[in-house]
Amino acid sequence: MENHRFEQLIIGAGFAGICAGIQLKKAGFDNFIILERGSHLGGTWRDNNYPGAACDVESHLYSFSFEQNPNWSRVFGPQQEILNYIGHCAEKYGLNPYIQLNTSVEKLVFDEEQGVWQVLCNNGKTYFAQSVISCSGGLSQPALPDIRGRDDFKGTMFHSAKWNHSYDLKGKTVAVIGTGASAIQIVPAIVPVVKELQLFQRTPPWIMPKIDGDISAFRRNMYSALPFMRSFYRWRLYWFHELAAYGFTRHPALLKFASKISALFLKRNVKDEALRKKLEPSYTMGCKRVLLSNDYYPAVQRENLHLITEHIDEINNTGIKTKDGVQHNLDAIVFATGFYAAEGVVMFDVRGRNGVSLNEAWKDGAEAYLGTSVAGFPNLFMVVGPNTGLGHSSMILMIEAQVHYILEAIKLMKNENLKSVDVKTETQKAFNEDLQQKLSKTVWQSGGCVSWYQTKTGKNVTLWPDFTFTFMKKTKKFEAEKYELVR
Ligand code: N01
Numbered sequence: 001m002e003n004h005r006f007e008q009l010i011i012g013a014g015f016a017g018i019c020a021g022i023q024l025k026k027a028g029f030d031n032f033i034i035l036e037r038g039s040h041l042g043g044t045w046r047d048n049n050y051p052g053a054a055c056d057v058e059s060h061l062y063s064f065s066f067e068q069n070p071n072w073s074r075v076f077g078p079q080q081e082i083l084n085y086i087g088h089c090a091e092k093y094g095l096n097p098y099i100q101l102n103t104s105v106e107k108l109v110f111d112e113e114q115g116v117w118q119v120l121c122n123n124g125k126t127y128f129a130q131s132v133i134s135c136s137g138g139l140s141q142p143a144l145p146d147i148r149g150r151d152d153f154k155g156t157m158f159h160s161a162k163w164n165h166s167y168d169l170k171g172k173t174v175a176v177i178g179t180g181a182s183a184i185q186i187v188p189a190i191v192p193v194v195k196e197l198q199l200f201q202r203t204p205p206w207i208m209p210k211i212d213g214d215i216s217a218f219r220r221n222m223y224s225a226l227p228f229m230r231s232f233y234r235w236r237l238y239w240f241h242e243l244a245a246y247g248f249t250r251h252p253a254l255l256k257f258a259s260k261i262s263a264l265f266l267k268r269n270v271k272d273e274a275l276r277k278k279l280e281p282s283y284t285m286g287c288k289r290v291l292l293s294n295d296y297y298p299a300v301q302r303e304n305l306h307l308i309t310e311h312i313d314e315i316n317n318t319g320i321k322t323k324d325g326v327q328h329n330l331d332a333i334v335f336a337t338g339f340y341a342a343e344g345v346v347m348f349d350v351r352g353r354n355g356v357s358l359n360e361a362w363k364d365g366a367e368a369y370l371g372t373s374v375a376g377f378p379n380l381f382m383v384v385g386p387n388t389g390l391g392h393s394s395m396i397l398m399i400e401a402q403v404h405y406i407l408e409a410i411k412l413m414k415n416e417n418l419k420s421v422d423v424k425t426e427t428q429k430a431f432n433e434d435l436q437q438k439l440s441k442t443v444w445q446s447g448g449c450v451s452w453y454q455t456k457t458g459k460n461v462t463l464w465p466d467f468t469f470t471f472m473k474k475t476k477k478f479e480a481e482k483y484e485l486v487r
Pocket of ligand 1: 057178179182200289450
C-alpha cells in the first residue's frame with residue numbers, strides 16, 4: 001500500500017477542482033494533489049456528452065473570471081468546447097502534474113490528534129492531507145428511476161450522463177424518459193436519426209426562447225483585441241441573470257411576466273391545441289429549472305415523436321407499459337432522469353471528529369456554513385456544497401467565491417500554524433436557520449412542484465436563496481471567530 005502526504009488534497013478535477021488547484025498554485029502552495037475518479041478531467045462536462053449537450057448559461061459568464069475566453073464559438077458553448085476550456089485552464093496553469101486520474105475516493109477519516117485527513121481510495125492507495133477540498137460535484141451521481149421491472153428490459157438502456165456512443169440509434173424505436181434540462185437537449189438531437197421516439201413526460205417544463213447563435217469572427221477578434229468589451233459583455237450577462245434571482249427569491253411578479261413570454265412562445269411554436277395542452281406547465285415558473293430551447297417544440301411536433309403523458313406502470317423485457325395498459329415496444333431506453341442531488345451531496349464515507357459520519361450528521365438534510373464547512377468535520381472544505389446551487393446564473397461564480405474563501409482559511413492555517421479549523425455548531429445553526437427562512441419565501445418552496453432541489457421531506461438543501469453578489473460578500477473574508485481554532 002502506498003502512502004502519500006500532502007498539505008491539501010482536492011477531490012475531483014471538474015470546474016471546481018481545477019479552480020481550487022489554480023488558486024492554490026497562485027497563492028504559492030505547491031504540496032497538493034487532485035484525485036479524479038475518471039480517466040480524464042472535466043467532471044460533469046466530461047460525463048454529460050450526450051448528443052446536443054451544451055450549456056444553458058452563456059459561456060462568457062459560465063467561465064472563470066480570471067481566464068476569460070474571447071473565442072467562444074457560440075453564445076451557449078457546446079459540451080466539447082467547454083471541456084476543452086477546462087483542459088486549457090489545467091494546462092495553462094500547470095495543473096496536470098498534480099492530477100491523479102482513475103483514483104476514486106472511498107473514505108475520509110479525520111485524525112484529531114494529528115489534525116490530518118486520511119483519504120482511502122479504490123485502488124488501495126491512502127493519502128494524508130491537512131486539508132481536504134471536496135469538489136466532487138453537485139450533480140455527479142446519475143439517478144435511475146425506481147420503476148418496476150427496470151432491469152428486465154432486454155434492449156439497450158443507459159442514462160443521459162453515461163451515453164452509450166457505441167449504440168447506433170439509427171432506425172431504432174427509442175424511449176426518452178424525462179423532460180428536464182438534459183432531455184430537451186437530447187430530444188431535438190436524436191429525433192432526426194431514430195425511427196420513432198417515445199417521449200415519456202411526467203411534468204412539462206417551462207421553456208423560454210434561447211437567444212443563441214454563432215459568435216462572429218469579428219466579435220471574437222474584438223474581444224481579443226479589446227478585453228474591456230469582453231468584460232463589459234460578461235458584466236451585462238451577470239446583471240441580467242441577477243435580475244432573475246430577484247424574481248425567484250423576492251418578487252414573483254417578475255416571473256409572471258416571464259411566464260407570459262413562455263406561454264406565448266409555446267403558443268407560437270405549437271399550433272395543435274391538444275398537444276399544446278400537454279406541454280403546458282401547471283406549477284409556478286421557476287419552481288423547477290427554467291429551460292431554454294428553440295428546437296425542442298419543433299422536435300416534439302415531428303411525426304416520428306410521440307409525447308406520452310400517461311404515467312409509466314412498468315418496464316418489461318420488450319419495453320414500457322403505461323398505466324393505461326398500453327405496451328410501448330422499444331429497442332432502447334434513455335433515462336434523462338436527472339441526478340441524486342439533495343440526497344447525495346458527498347458520495348464517499350466521511351468520518352469527522354469522534355468518528356461521526358457525515359451521512360449521520362446530515363440525516364435530516366445536508367447543511368453547512370456557507371456551503372463550505374460542516375461542524376465536526378475540521379479542515380474539510382466543500383465547493384458546491386449544500387445550498388450553493390443556483391437557479392438563475394452561472395455556477396462558476398459560486399465556485400470562485402467558495403474557492404476564494406477556502407484559500408483564505410488555508411492561508412490563515414499556514415500563517416498561524418493552526419492544526420485545525422472547525423466551524424462552530426452555533427454559527428452553522430444560525431446560518432441555516434436564516435437560510436431556510438429565506439428559502440421559505442422563494443418560488444422553489446412555494447411554486448407547487450416537486451424538484452431535485454429538495455429532499456424527500458421537502459427541505460431545500462441545494463439552492464442559494466439570494467443574489468450571487470450576496471454570497472461573494474459573505475465569502476470575501478474567512479471569519480476566524482466563527483471557527484474553533486486548534487493550534
Ligand atoms: O434532470 P432533471 P436533468 N418517470 O431532474 C423525469 C443541470 N443541467 O438531467 O419533473 C418519469 O431536471 C422528471 O420528471 P418530473 C441543470 O441544473 C444543466 O434534465 O420529476 N419521469 C424530469 O422530467 C438541471 O436542472 C445543463 O416529474 C421521470 C426528468 O426526469 C440538472 O442538470 C444541461 C421519472 C429529470 O429532470 C438536471 O437536469 C443539463 C420517472 N420515474 C442539465 N423520474 C446545462 O446546460 C424522473 N423523471 C448547464
